[in-house]
Amino acid sequence: MQDRLQKILARAGVASRRAAERLIEAGRVRVNGKVISELGARADAHLDRVELDGKRIVAESPVYVLMHKPRAVMSTLDDPEGRPTVAEILQDLPLRLYPVGRLDYQTSGALLLTNDGDFTARMLHPRHHVPKTYLVKVQGDMSADDVAKWRDGVKLEDGITLPTEVIVTRREAGHTWFELILREGRNQQIRRMGEETGFPVIRLTRTAFAAI
Secondary structure (H helix, E strand, O other): OEEEHHHHHHHOOOOOHHHHHHHHHOOOEEEOOEEOOOOOOEEEOOOOOEEEOOEEOOOOOOOEEEEEEOOOOEOOOOOOOOOOEHHHHOOOOOOOOEEOOOOOOOOEEEEEEEOOHHHHHHHHOHHHOOOEEEEEEEEOOOOHHHHHHHHHOOEEOOEEOOOOEEEEEEEEOOEEEEEEEEOOOOOOHHHHHHHHHOOOEEEEEEEEEOOO
16 A cells, blocks of 8 residues: 655654655655655555665554653663663664653653654644653642642743643652643753752652553
8 A cells, every 4th residue: 555655754663754754855765766855755665665865664563662761761762971771671672662752861750662753743742732740759848839830830941831730649758749740841841840949859750641
């Protein structure tokens, strides 16, 4: 069955569909030896030879893996500083998977990986507001007003955060634990919210991604 080239590339995990379109327009894709630069071009991933930069693209069935990323492990596939990565944990898998977004080095918890570029693009696009749930431990005793500030939005350098759901789960010895549901994905957002409101984050674990 024929599909658009950008869909074939995205399904193979090469890139998101939009990124695949740019690869096609740049003349980096060939079908049966012929350079294709038109976005409407179609091919059969099983019958035609589709190449990117001279390397054949092999049709793969979409694969989705949910793993628990430990603390002190990078969520990327490689690290220039030589720190441990999730690729090392998954090295025995027979195919190459790519993380759907990232988790900070010191954050543990749910991390999705896949070879489905379209799925990744949908999960990460800001307009979809995909929920991500975290268990957070902060230093300090949060009052009802403090919790309301987190719920309503915290002013950061890159703007006010979207409203969140915050449920305090327990308090102990000058610390507060709570569940937090985010629908956006700024860099180190929760840790920055903690610093801005005077409640430094001590521990952070993502317990669910898109309700998974």
